[in-house]
Amino acid sequence: MNTALLSLMLASLAAAPASKDSAGENPVFKQLLAQGIRMSDGTAYKLRPPIMPDGLDAAGQLAAMAKVADARNPVKELMRNDYYAPVVTKVRNAKPPKDEEPAIRTIDVWFVVHGDWNTLVSKDFLESLTGEEKGKGHVVSKSGALTEKEMRKRNLAATTTGGCEQRFLYTTFSLFERVQLSATRFSTLTKGKNFVLAAGRIDPRFDKDSDYPNQWRPLLRDVRAEIKPGPAHPFSHAGGYAKITRLKEPAGAVFVEFHLVYEEAYGWFDGVTLVKQKVPLMVQEKVRTFRRKLTVAMEKKGEKKEKP
Numbered sequence: 514m515n516t517a518l519l520s521l522m523l524a525s526l527a528a529a530p531a532s533k534d535s536a537g538e539n540p541v542f543k544q545l546l547a548q549g550i551r552m553s554d555g556t557a558y559k560l561r562p563p564i565m566p567d568g569l570d571a572a573g574q575l576a577a578m579a580k581v582a583d584a585r586n587p588v589k590e591l592m593r594n595d596y597y598a599p600v601v602t603k604v605r606n607a608k609p610p611k612d613e614e615p616a617i618r619t620i621d622v623w624f625v626v627h628g629d630w631n632t633l634v635s636k637d638f639l640e641s642l643t644g645e646e647k648g649k650g651h652v653v654s655k656s657g658a659l660t661e662k663e664m665r666k667r668n669l670a671a672t673t674t675g676g677c678e679q680r681f682l683y684t685t686f687s688l689f690e691r692v693q694l695s696a697t698r699f700s701t702l703t704k705g706k707n708f709v710l711a712a713g714r715i716d717p718r719f720d721k722d723s724d725y726p727n728q729w730r731p732l733l734r735d736v737r738a739e740i741k742p743g744p745a746h747p748f749s750h751a752g753g754y755a756k757i758t759r760l761k762e763p764a765g766a767v768f769v770e771f772h773l774v775y776e777e778a779y780g781w782f783d784g785v786t787l788v789k790q791k792v793p794l795m796v797q798e799k800v801r802t803f804r805r806k807l808t809v810a811m812e813k814k815g816e817k818k819e820k821p
Contacts, residue, residue, distance in 0.1 A: 539677060539703040542712035542754050550714060550752040552776045558607055558617055560772050563756050567708060571761035578768065581623045591625050592766065600624040600800045602793040606786070613779040618788060620753075622771040624800050628807040629814070630759050633767060634709050638810045642803065655685040659697075659725070667718070678702045682713065683725040689791060692781045693732055693742050696751065697725040707759040714752035729778060751775035 549559035565577045575588060582588045586599040593599075601623045608617035632638055659681040664670060671679040678701065685695040700713035720727045727749050730742040753773030760766040777788070 538675070539701050539710055539712050539754075541699065541701040541714060541752075542703075542710060545712055545714065545752050545754060550750055550774050552608075552617055552750045553615060556608075556617075558619075558774045560619075560753065560774055561621065563758075563770055563772075564623065565756070565758045565768050565770060567705065567758075569761075574758075574760055574762075574768070578623075578625075591623075592763075593625075594627040594766075596801050596804045598625060598804075600797045602796045604789040604792055606789070607774065610777075610779055610784040613784070615779060616777045616784075616786075618775060618777055620771070620773045620788070620792065622769075622796055622800075624769055625760075626767050626769060626800075626804050626807060627765050628767070628804075629765065629811050630767065632811050632814055633807060634704070634757065635810075638807070641806065641810075653684065653686040654693075655695075656683065658682050663724075667722075669718070676703055681716065683719075687732060688781070689787055690732055690740060691787070693730045694748060695725070695729070696727050696748060697722065698752075708756060710754060710756040712752075712754035715749050717749055720747060720749055729781065731780060746778065746780065748776075748778070 545560045546562055547559070549557040551557045564580050565574065569577060578588050578591055581601045582591055586601060590599050591601070601621075603619075603621045605619045605621075606616060607619050608615075610616040626633070659667075659669070659671070664681065669681065671681060673679070680700045680702065681697060682700050683695075683697040685693065687693050696715045697719035698713035699716040700711055702709070702711045704710075715727055717727070719725050726745070727747065728745040729748040730745050732740050733743045734740055751774065753771065753775075755769070755771045758768045758770075760768055782788075
């Protein structure tokens with residue numbers, strides 16, 4: 514998918530009020546790893562586990578990062594405290610498109626960011642990540658969490674129990690001006706002393722929802738070359754998670770990873786692998802923006818502390 518989803522997953526990391534000792538206790542996260550996401554053909558695709566598990570010492574964390582490093586992007590470069598430090602993005606075809614059947618794709622992203630941990634995991638900062646993209650004419654046209662009233666209307670409830678905060682998150686966004694995606698995800702969030710994790714999957718209870726349906730629509734140009742959504746089609750097969758881990762060394766270094774699996778209908782791009790072509794560079798630019806925004810947020814936080 515495009516970088517909007519990376520921002521949305523990071524934004525959904527806004528810290529949960531309770532704490533856990535292990536990210537593995539997140540129920541949706543456990544489901545994604547153990548059972549996976551079932552696609553339209555009945556096949557389930559499991560997400561890969563995080564390369565940075567909880568409880569590692571500094572040497573173990575470096576060894577974990579070495580799993581995604583290569584000659585072009587060694588660990589030393591990944592750890593560099595710079596806006597332009599490398600970002601590792603891998604787009605794979607778990608099931609390539611064939612005879613106009615859907616493709617199954619996975620996206621994995623890993624990078625390091627340097628900054629104040631409390632600022633990074635604060636609700637204000639994480640929820641600000643989609644601010645510039647959201648609204649009419651932007652990549653993200655609609656996003657948010659269902660209110661208590663909206664949940665009651667659908668006989669749903671989101672609770673915080675056992676250190677996990679539940680949410681129903683809806684999003685409408687466009688991909689490369691070719692397709693508009695709308696999805697409502699059931700998400701669970703967990704927070705520990707050195708990690709924050711958000712995991713979500715499209716909730717089938719919203720497949721035909723009148724306000725927040727799970728669907729995709731082709732983006733068509735009219736005679737005035739204006740882009741307008743075409744007819745709606747079902748979109749129900751996607752899930753992913755994002756995890757932020759505070760590194761032992763150096764101070765202020767944080768490791769971020771993002772993993773997604775989804776079903777891509779042939780009609781999105783007529784079988785062309787646009788995601789694999791475009792996403793790596795787009796993610797790289799999004800991460801650079803993420804790093805700059807963190808620096809600005811830290812500077813503003815420092816200014817507030819200095820005021821009498």
